[in-house]
Amino acid sequence: MEERTYREEFYIPEGKIYMDGNSLGLMSVRAEKAVERAMTSWKEYGIDGWGKGETPWFSLSEELGNRMAPLVGAKKEEVMVTGSTTVNLHQLAATFYQPTRKRNKIMTDALAFPTDVYALKSQLQLKGYGDSELLQVESVDGRVLEEETIIRTMTNDVALIVLPSVLYRSGQILDMERLTSEAHERGILIGFDLSHSIGAIPHDLHEWGVDFAFWCNYKYMNAGPGSVGGLFVHERHFDRTPGLTGWFGSDKEVQFDMDHSFRKAPDVGAYQLGTPHVLSAAPLIGSLEMFEEAGIEELRKKSLRLTAYLMDLIDEELASYGFDIANPRKDVKRGGHVYIEHPEAARITKALKAEGVIPDFRKPSGIRLAPVPLYNTFDDCRQTVEILKMIMEEKRYKMYDNERDVIA
Secondary structure: OOOOOOHHHEOOOOOOEEOEOOOOOOOEHHHHHHHHHHHHHHHHHHHHHHOOOOOOHHHHHHHHHHHHHHHHOOOHHHEEEOOOHHHHHHHHHHHHOOOOOOOOEEEEEOOOOHHHHHHHHHHHHHOOOOHHHEEEEOOOOOOOOOHHHHHHOOOOOEEEEEEEOEOOOOOEEOOHHHHHHHHHHOOOEEEEEOOOOOOOOOOOHHHHOOOEEEEOOOOOOOOOOOOOOEEEEOHHHOOOOOOOOOHHHEOOOOHHHOOOOOOEOOOHHHHOOOOOOHHHHHHHHHHHHHHHHHOHHHHHHHHHHHHHHHHHHHHHHHHHHOOEEOOOOOHHHEOOOEEEEOOOHHHHHHHHHHOOEEOEEEOOOEEEEEOOOOOOOHHHHHHHHHHHHHHHHOOHHHHOOOOOOOOO
């Protein structure tokens, strides 16, 4: 993939170096046009847009799921574009968390993104349990998780495990295949939050035997703020009735019979709830075209080169200024971003933004820099480090208050 093949297709803020694609990906021309086509379809067809047009709305979620399947290493019938990260986690936990007297605990990690913990605690409460039934694997350094510790926590009283594929703060990749195998050996169901890996690294969920997964599409997938999420359910679970049911989870052959007895779709389609969010899903149509053309394997190769180059520059130019690279350095353990820590991270982030670099701050002392292979360049990495060095040399960060109110 040529470095600038897709860069020109994105709206990069003028005069800015955008290094925050792990929080919100940039808009592409193709995503914009896809939304325009959806609006035109609404304008021209009205209600007939459910069955007419380039992408009929009635089957939009299924069509997008089919196209996303290669990104997660799944069969087409195992992936659905629907809901949001939190809604999909509630759906999947309601389905797969079936506690018994001996197995009633849910296991996650102490570094999990907050919404996952909130949802899992809610599901425990709905089943009559409390927070004490949520096991959270601790981190020895507050950055990464030891997989041996995760495995030791897979005790006989655990009914369900939900872990991140990539830790949102440090960018550590967990060995999903190994953890799935270890969980299944102990009779435990396991799922993963792919929000920080989808579109950044390849997956092979079906072959790994993962029970379920869920994700957002507004980070590396560049589908826009609040875009529709996605979920995966392994085909061996298609006989289950989802814990939450809704009209669009019906078998499409009988959906409009309007019967009050729920007849679920025969595949992952059963996990849908309400009407597809057509306008919020539309950008993904354009974004997926680029992933299909570039290939996730090639994008991953370039991502690794970009992050390695960025880390080399940080080591060479910034080591004397108190920065610490806090993400795993090995390729197999590093996601799509570089995570650095500094006691003045909040001020430094504000100074970077003032100088035209858009990073991502994470309390209390972290800065995430994501050189996204579809639109970032090696020169972006170089300039970012040069500007960061200038800020430190000239102590420009001291111009800003240390209130940790940076939104990113």
